[in-house]
Amino acid sequence: MRIAILGSVVTQVPPLGQAAIEWMAYHQAMGLAKRGHKVLLFAPEGSKVEHENIELVTVGKGGTLTGTGKEGDVGQTKRLGSSFKLRLEMTHLGILIGELLDRDSHFDILLNNLRGEAMIVPVAEILRKPLVGVMHLPLFDELAALLKRYKTNLISISDAQRKAYPDLNYAATIYNGVDPEAFAYNETPDDYYLYLGSIGPNKNPRDALLACKRAGVKMILGGRIKDKIYYDKEIASHIDGEIIKWVGEMHPGDVIELYRGAKAFLFPTMWEEPFGLVMIEAMSCGTPVVGYPHGAVAEVIEEGKNGFLVENVEEMAGKIREMEEMENAAMRQLRMSARKSVEEKFTIEKMVRNYEEVLRKILPI
Template sequence: MNKKLKIGMTITGHYTIPPPKDIIYAPMVIAKAIAEGLTKRGHEVYFFAPKGSKLEVSRIISGDIKPLHGIRGKKELKILSGKYVGPVERGKIYFLWDQYFISLMYKTAIKNNFDILHIHPIDTAIPFGMAFEKIPVVYTLHDPIYPWRAEVFEIFSSKNQYLVSISDAQRKPAPKLNYVATIYNGINLKLFPFSAKSKDHLLFLGRLLPTKGPDIAIQAAIKAKEKLLIAGTPTSGQYWETKIKPYLGENIKYVGNIPYNKTFKYYGQAKALLCPIQWEEPFGLTFAEAMACGTPVIAFKRGSVPEVIKHKKTGFVVEPYNKKGEINIEGFVEAIKKIDQIKREDCRKWVEERFSLERMVLEYEKIFLKIVNRHR
């Protein structure tokens, strides 16, 4: 290591780190891993997060604010549960919590001569970066780059602000932004031990949303005459009532939301993880987690899927639509029937080579050192 850096980091003011058990928030897993990994590498990492957060870093700075999740529904924010508060208004309230920690981080960084900042909520933070041009800042992009987001990045761009994409596919909508690297998300392989043998069922694990495609996974499993376990955040509403609940039974079972530290058991027991995604997935952390356990992944060819899954080696990458322009459930069924062709050892090896936590931390360290040297 060439230089010991003083780094400020933040991700959200909504939740403590780690988040409550009922919350699935993959970017927080990554943010925590990077922060703790760089601390172990000898850097001074100051993480700005709500009271109650627990990380193995140099210092956690919380100010005077509790996490939004912790006071929601109480007197302080009774308005959040009001019938007149829509998603736009609610989003504005969420932004206030992020902005508090971002402003606190900049204030602390200036006072204590931080070398670099690493921020995850870019939509909230990028105007701050433009206003404080002397401090280099890196943003990790966790979401798709929609046209409006690309335009905002361009408007508030400045020479001290750099973007890290988590896949090459993520860059396609806006290839000319100020990217400094593509760094694939990494996972702690100790938390996802290899399982040489599986049980006789398939798995869907993730948020139960149309974009994740649990309803398609159900239909594919039924047509393939396979058993399917569905694990994910409990949900209600028309989607659950019409697309998922009617099919639950002996062969299609819903097992509820699984705590993150227990997901490896479900990955390791499955013949395959089904990911019939209906959006341009920026990375897909569950793909890597499943493969680390030896479980092949079947996913539609959307977003980063071809980068994360090696077709016919660690799973199957399926064309999302058939010749009629319909969702290609039959392609998924064909892949399910071929799943025994995949060697579970190959899945594990692939993740060890490309998606380890250690590799991710080293790549962030390399980029941070490069940027800091550039701004001296």
């Protein structure tokens, strides 16, 4: 197959910092190329995807997704207002559409990861090429109506994601994947609990640190600050550098050791989570997840096998206390089971194979 993968117009592929969508686009491109398919990957300058079957098409300089893992890499766009960032992102999207039109004869099917999917849907109609859209983000009424009008082929990344709009043209549910070799298993954790992710009310890291304080355990907290007011009001006063330690947003290569060393990963999300990549990254390292059952969380966490579902701070604190009292053999079994769940359901290899199957089914022979 000749596949155009629309990776990103906001940050590099793969990203230098926190950006799950761009990581999935990277693994799609590399995985499908390794399986013998010709890939056109559309992504900003600075992207690094090297394979003989991949042609990288650069579309602007990115920079509208603040934060790349290193403060010096953020550049001018960190200081730009949201209105200009939106205009800049739309400009990069326009560049991408122009490149698509110019390269019409170079691909047979489009696999879209962009959050600007509304602009890609009618373009695919003009090109008369089948489009498969990956639903990395929640839908809303206007977007759902557009997708329904064009009968766009959709891939949900969890079954929970379909519930609000069950009548769209879903081709498959394909869970995100991780590389188990990169996120290597660790049987013996250190003495802390972990939260990594966006800092804001939707992801709700405050409940994680409150649960750790009530359980009397150490915690490491890190991620990109999406809401500075929330951070200042709900998080900053709890950080003491000893019981609650703040590490900020880290380079992807540095977070693996944090996952591996944690007794559990805490995921008190308050929104309808489309998937939650951090959960399976932690599980691959053997770290069980304690999370709130919103969105896809209940699909990823199997109670008592790779983690635990709880409803509030008190229940999370109680589960932490239970884990503190676990015998070593029981903790080892839990960690081994968490790792096994990733090997069975959430690998990049399985994810790419499923994408390949869907694309073959949709592409006219």
